[in-house]
Amino acid sequence: MSVSIRQIHPVFVGEVSGVDISQPLSREAVAAIEAGMDRYAVLVFHDQKLTDEQQMAFSVNFGTLENPHGGNITRPEERRLQVGMGDVSNLGKDGRPLARDSRQRAFNLGNMLWHSDSSYRAIPAKYSLLSARVVNPVGGNTEFADMRAAYDTLDAATRALVEDLVCEHSLMYSRGSLGFVDYTEEERAMFRPVRQRLVRTHPVSGRKSLYLSAHAGQVIGMPTAEARILLRDLNEHATQPAFVYVHHWRPWDLVIWDNRQVMHRVRRYDEAQPRDMRRTTIAGEAPTTAQVPA
Numbered sequence: 001m002s003v004s005i006r007q008i009h010p011v012f013v014g015e016v017s018g019v020d021i022s023q024p025l026s027r028e029a030v031a032a033i034e035a036g037m038d039r040y041a042v043l044v045f046h047d048q049k050l051t052d053e054q055q056m057a058f059s060v061n062f063g064t065l066e067n068p069h070g071g072n073i074t075r076p077e078e079r080r081l082q083v084g085m086g087d088v089s090n091l092g093k094d095g096r097p098l099a100r101d102s103r104q105r106a107f108n109l110g111n112m113l114w115h116s117d118s119s120y121r122a123i124p125a126k127y128s129l130l131s132a133r134v135v136n137p138v139g140g141n142t143e144f145a146d147m148r149a150a151y152d153t154l155d156a157a158t159r160a161l162v163e164d165l166v167c168e169h170s171l172m173y174s175r176g177s178l179g180f181v182d183y184t185e186e187e188r189a190m191f192r193p194v195r196q197r198l199v200r201t202h203p204v205s206g207r208k209s210l211y212l213s214a215h216a217g218q219v220i221g222m223p224t225a226e227a228r229i230l231l232r233d234l235n236e237h238a239t240q241p242a243f244v245y246v247h248h249w250r251p252w253d254l255v256i257w258d259n260r261q262v263m264h265r266v267r268r269y270d271e272a273q274p275r276d277m278r279r280t281t282i283a284g285e286a287p288t289t290a291q292v293p294a
């Protein structure tokens, strides 16, 4: 068996076959998957029955696991999964769906906005790997938008305008847009905005992409209202249906995406029913721009 990849969307996304990722992989198999990521930006694997340990072991073929500190309001004692596993379920520690008025649930609803994982970190994430353990019966698709296609199709004036712009990203911007504005002092410090270039260049392919995210709330040197209109316009352009792939989850799907090249969002689902999705995240290698010292 060897890794084979079939493109399943007109502009990006590959479906991978010929590999069992619960087992240690050869160097060739890892290289084939990484080359597929560089090209397709999203890879879909079906029927990959994984334990959390196997998911983490597969993930570290592509880099180091990101330190989750500062990514959520969930306190360590409230965590359902071990360190290294990101919990993007709707479940509390007791394994039951979170209450409608739960602060954790309100915060997690931010994942329904188009975003790039960890764009609120000074060194943002490389890959995210999401394993479907329990699929919700109603909704819950994940959608991906190809940000290279978004960049490639900008008109010349807009391309020139955005080329060297730098944005501020923070979880407080994405959650703030949903009316989630109450934070402790500790959370405010943790969610302090970071700077990201609006156009980034992929280190391997050299392709440029728009680096947008719901976490972006300011453009350096631009009045806030003007910045937010610009970001909204760019988001609308970037998420037009031609550039979007909709993933309908089956149990034991694993999807990997390159946060440097795509945005994603989850769609609404029946929150009375469980949706158990577990994420590992591969840390990025460098900031996209200089940061303001703390």
Ligand SMILES: [Fe+2]
Residues within 6 Å of the ligand: 111, 115, 116, 117, 264
């Ligand atoms: Fe996400």
